[in-house]
Amino acid sequence: LTASTVLLLYLYWRERRRTKRLLSSRGAASKVLFFPDVETVNIEELSNTLECAVNSLDVCVYAISNWKLMDILIGAHRRGVAVRVITDRDQMSINPSPVEKLRRNGIQVRRNNDSYLMHHKFAVVDGRCLVNGSLNWTQQAVHGNQENIVISTNSDIVGPFLDQFEVLWERFHPQ
Amino acid sequence: LTASTVLLLYLYWRERRRTKRLLSSRGAASKVLFFPDVETVNIEELSNTLECAVNSLDVCVYAISNWKLMDILIGAHRRGVAVRVITDRDQMSINPSPVEKLRRNGIQVRRNNDSYLMHHKFAVVDGRCLVNGSLNWTQQAVHGNQENIVISTNSDIVGPFLDQFEVLWERFHPQ
Numbered sequence: 575l576t577a578s579t580v581l582l583l584y585l586y587w588r589e590r591r592r593t594k595r596l597l598s599s600r601g602a603a604s605k606v607l608f609f610p611d612v613e614t615v616n617i618e619e620l621s622n623t624l625e626c627a628v629n630s631l632d633v634c635v636y637a638i639s640n641w642k643l644m645d646i647l648i649g650a651h652r653r654g655v656a657v658r659v660i661t662d663r664d665q666m667s668i669n670p671s672p673v674e675k676l677r678r679n680g681i682q683v684r685r686n687n688d689s690y691l692m693h694h695k696f697a698v699v700d701g702r703c704l705v706n707g708s709l710n711w712t713q714q715a716v717h718g719n720q721e722n723i724v725i726s727t728n729s730d731i732v733g734p735f736l737d738q739f740e741v742l743w744e745r746f747h748p749q
Numbered sequence: 750l751t752a753s754t755v756l757l758l759y760l761y762w763r764e765r766r767r768t769k770r771l772l773s774s775r776g777a778a779s780k781v782l783f784f785p786d787v788e789t790v791n792i793e794e795l796s797n798t799l800e801c802a803v804n805s806l807d808v809c810v811y812a813i814s815n816w817k818l819m820d821i822l823i824g825a826h827r828r829g830v831a832v833r834v835i836t837d838r839d840q841m842s843i844n845p846s847p848v849e850k851l852r853r854n855g856i857q858v859r860r861n862n863d864s865y866l867m868h869h870k871f872a873v874v875d876g877r878c879l880v881n882g883s884l885n886w887t888q889q890a891v892h893g894n895q896e897n898i899v900i901s902t903n904s905d906i907v908g909p910f911l912d913q914f915e916v917l918w919e920r921f922h923p924q
C-alpha cells in the first residue's frame with residue numbers, strides 16, 4: 575500500500591459519505607403537514623418552526639387571526655427577531671383587529687392596495703426555511719378545514735419566495 | 750501508477766460526479782410560479798404540467814371554475830388518463846356549474862360533506878409530480894390575486910399528498 579493509494583482511498587470514502595448525506599438530506603429538508611389537526615400535533619410543528627427564528631420572520635399570509643400564531647410573532651419581535659407581516663387589505667377591518675394587535679406590539683404590517691386578494695399563505699424563517707400551503711392562520715383553518723402545509727429548506731424553493739416577499743414589501747409600502 | 754491506483758482514481762472521479770449531479774438535481778426537481786400572471790407565462794407552465802399526464806391526474810382544489818384548466822382535465826380524460834377531482838361542497842351550487850360540466854364529460858368528482866372548507870389547492874400528475882400552493886383554479890386567482898404555485902417531483906413531498914388524496918377520495922365517497 576503506497577501513500578497515494580491510502581490518500582485516494584480516503585478521498586473516495588469521504589466522497590461516498592458525502593453522497594449518502596446528500597441523499598438523506600433531500601428527504602430531511604422537507605415535511606408535509608395536513609389539517610384538520612385534531613391532536614394539535616401539526617400546529618405544534620408549525621409553531622416550533624416559527625419559534626426557531628433567530629434573525630428574521632417574513633410572514634405573507636392572507637388571514638392571520640389565529641391568536642396563538644400571532645403570539646409567536648409578538649414573542650419573536652420581543653426577543654429581537656426582525657418580524658415583517660404582509661396581509662390582505664380586507665383583514666384590516668376585522669374586529670378585534672389582528673393587524674392592530676400586531677402593530678400595537680411594534681410589528682410592521684403592510685397590505686395590498688388593490689381590490690384583488692393578497693392570497694399567499696407563506697412564511698420564511700431566517701431566510702432559509704419556508705412554510706407554504708393552503709393554510710391560513712385562522713382557528714377554522716387549523717381545526718376544521720382540509721388544509722396542507724409544506725415546510726422546506728430547499729434553497730431553490732425558498733429563494734424565489736424570499737425575493738417575492740421583498741417585491742411585495744416594497745410594492746405595499748404605505749404612501 | 751499501479752492498477753489499483755487507477756481504479757481508485759476512477760471510483761473517486763465517479764463519486765464526485767455523482768455528488769455534483771445530486772446537488773444540481775435538487776434544484777431541477779422544483780419550480781416556483783407567482784401570480785398575477787400578466788403575460789400568461791405561468792398559467793402556460795401550469796397547463797403544460799397538467800397536460801403531461803399520461804396515466805393519472807388527481808386534482809384536489811377548492812375552486813375549479815377556470816374553463817381553460819377544466820378543458821385540460823376533460824382533454825386528459827378523453828385520451829384515457831384516469832382523472833379524479835375533489836372539490837369543495839360550496840362549489841356545487843355555482844351557476845354555470847363547473848362540477849356539472851366535468852361530470853357531463855365523464856369525470857368523477859367528489860366533495861366534502863361537512864361545513865368546513867375543502868381548502869386544498871393541489872394536483873398530482875402521474876403519481877409523481879405535485880402542483881401545490883395558494884392558487885385556486887379560477888379566473889381571478891390566475892389574473893388578479895397575489896398567488897403562488899410550487900411544482901415538485903421530490904417524492905418526500907409528493908408521497909404524502911398522494912396518500913392524502915386517497916384518504917379524502919374514500920372519505921368523500923357518495924353514500
Ligand SMILES: [Zn+2]
Pocket residue numbers: 636693
Ligand atoms: Zn383561500
Ligand SMILES: [Zn+2]
Pocket residue numbers: 826854855856
Ligand atoms: Zn368518459
